[in-house]
Every structure is written in structure tokens, then in C-alpha cells.
Amino acid sequence: MKKPKELKVKPIKNGTVIDHITANNSLNVLRILGLPNKKSKVTIAMNVQSPHMGHKDIVKIENRELASNEVDQIALIAPKATINIIREYEIVDKGKVHLLNEIKDLLDCTNPNCITNTLEPVQNRFYVIEKEPVILRCHYCERLMEEAEIENQL
Ligand SMILES: Nc1ncnc2c1ncn2[C@@H]1O[C@H](COP(=O)(O)OP(=O)(O)OP(=O)(O)O)[C@@H](O)[C@H]1O
Ligand SMILES: [Mg+2]
Ligand SMILES: [Zn+2]
Known part of the structure; x- marks a missing residue:
């Protein structure tokens, strides 16, 4: 029998990947960001395995680069989240979220x-x-x- 090919979530050309979201909190992350809206292309992976976290969620947002002041409130519910900015399929910037006072x-x-x-x-x-x-x-x-x-x- 043919073994199914392992498919990772489709790469995006430009946009933002929010990685290391506390498992099952991706929908709350999207609510904080006011997403999705009518135009946004958003992919969610919930409860995937992570060597560091056991399980985690990932959110990929095409054609939008989130600025750090937009994402910091995510730290309320996903303190380990990593923000990866993607251009031409490459990560050009990687940052953490910081909970403000x-x-x-x-x-x-x-x-x-x-x-x-x-x-x-x-x-x-x-x-x-x-x-x-x-x-x-x-x-x-x-x-x-x-x-x-x-x-x-x-
Ligand atoms: N072009 C892309 N499209 C979609 N997702 C991407 C793209 N490039 C990277 N990613 C995703 O962004 C995240 C960070 O990628 P990276 O290659 O930095 O992994 P990593 O080395 O495990 O990083 P980290 O140390 O932050 O865990 C991963 O979830 C990866 O699947
Ligand atoms: Mg990793
Ligand atoms: Zn009050």
C-alpha cells in the first residue's frame, strides 16, 4: 500500500506566521487581531506536535505583515508565540510577543x-x-x- 506523503501546511509567499501559540488558542489569537476579515487568507493548524511545547497552534496570514505593536496583546493568552515575517517564501524577521504593562x-x-x-x-x-x-x-x-x-x- 502506498504510504501517504507527509504534507506540511502549504508555504506562503508573503505574510506572517504566528508559531508556538499555546495549544487550542489560535482562535482567540485571531479574535485579538480582529481576523479573519473578508479579504484575509488565514490558515490555522491546531494542536500539532511541538518538541518544545508538547502541542501548539500555528496561524499563517497571507499578504499581511503584522507589526509588533499589533501582536503584543497576543501574549495575554499565548505568551510563547513567535512572529515570523515571510517575504518571497523566506523568513526575513522573527520576534517574540511581549506583554505590555x-x-x-x-x-x-x-x-x-x-x-x-x-x-x-x-x-x-x-x-x-x-x-x-x-x-x-x-x-x-x-x-x-x-x-x-x-x-x-x-
Ligand atoms: N514560506 C513559509 N510559509 C509558511 N510557513 C512558513 C514559511 N517559512 C517558515 N514557515 C513556518 O514558520 C515557522 C518558523 O520557521 P523556521 O524555519 O524558523 O522554524 P524553526 O527553525 O523551527 O524556528 P523556531 O526556532 O522559531 O521554532 C515554522 O512553523 C515554519 O513551518
Ligand atoms: Mg520550530
Ligand atoms: Zn473595573
């Missing part, structure tokens, strides 16, 4: 009485007080948010 404009505070949940036009703002696993603290009411609550909102 403040997270703005992404998550809602879970405290219903928080000023950010009233009609006041106040922007959400959290401080990162633990990185792995993540714990955030609301700037306004000091409510703590843990990873599961963050994932619930994505």
Missing part, C-alpha cells in the same frame, strides 16, 4: 459597578500584575481578572 481597549471589567461599565465614557484599562498565567487589575475599581475570564471575553 497595560492593556487598553480590549477587555471589559467584570465588576458591574465599575465606572467603565456605566454610561460614563471611560476607556477600559488594566494593569498586568502576573504574566504567566496572566492576572490583570482594573485601573478604576481594582477588580482582578484571571485567564479564564479573559478567554471568556474573546
Whole structure:
């Protein structure tokens, strides 16, 4: 019987590969990035084997180079993610994601009485007080948010 040829995910000519995503978190990564949109070509590999991580997810985005300030929020849920920029099939840049000290404009505070949940036009703002696993603290009411609550909102 013919052995099936081992197929890796199709190479992309230009774009971004996000590698070493915490297993099963690729959909949350895409939500943070606001992807896919109507024009984007996105390939996802979930729960693939990784020598370093046991299992991981990979996301490939064609024809778009993500800038580091766009991808850093990924570190909330995929702290080991690697960002590879591809041009003409070659990796021209490789970087890690860095969790910033403040997270703005992404998550809602879970405290219903928080000023950010009233009609006041106040922007959400959290401080990162633990990185792995993540714990955030609301700037306004000091409510703590843990990873599961963050994932619930994505
Ligand atoms: N042209 C391409 N199209 C799609 N994916 C690519 C392309 N080139 C590399 N990749 C993917 O980008 C990731 C990083 O590739 P690289 O060759 O740097 O692997 P690596 O040596 O294992 O790197 P690392 O040390 O970051 O794990 C891998 O998941 C690889 O499959
Ligand atoms: Mg590797
Ligand atoms: Zn709050």
C-alpha cells in the first residue's frame, strides 16, 4: 500500500506566521487581531506536535505583515508565540510577543459597578500584575481578572 506523503501546511509567499501559540488558542489569537476579515487568507493548524511545547497552534496570514505593536496583546493568552515575517517564501524577521504593562481597549471589567461599565465614557484599562498565567487589575475599581475570564471575553 502506498504510504501517504507527509504534507506540511502549504508555504506562503508573503505574510506572517504566528508559531508556538499555546495549544487550542489560535482562535482567540485571531479574535485579538480582529481576523479573519473578508479579504484575509488565514490558515490555522491546531494542536500539532511541538518538541518544545508538547502541542501548539500555528496561524499563517497571507499578504499581511503584522507589526509588533499589533501582536503584543497576543501574549495575554499565548505568551510563547513567535512572529515570523515571510517575504518571497523566506523568513526575513522573527520576534517574540511581549506583554505590555497595560492593556487598553480590549477587555471589559467584570465588576458591574465599575465606572467603565456605566454610561460614563471611560476607556477600559488594566494593569498586568502576573504574566504567566496572566492576572490583570482594573485601573478604576481594582477588580482582578484571571485567564479564564479573559478567554471568556474573546
Ligand atoms: N514560506 C513559509 N510559509 C509558511 N510557513 C512558513 C514559511 N517559512 C517558515 N514557515 C513556518 O514558520 C515557522 C518558523 O520557521 P523556521 O524555519 O524558523 O522554524 P524553526 O527553525 O523551527 O524556528 P523556531 O526556532 O522559531 O521554532 C515554522 O512553523 C515554519 O513551518
Ligand atoms: Mg520550530
Ligand atoms: Zn473595573
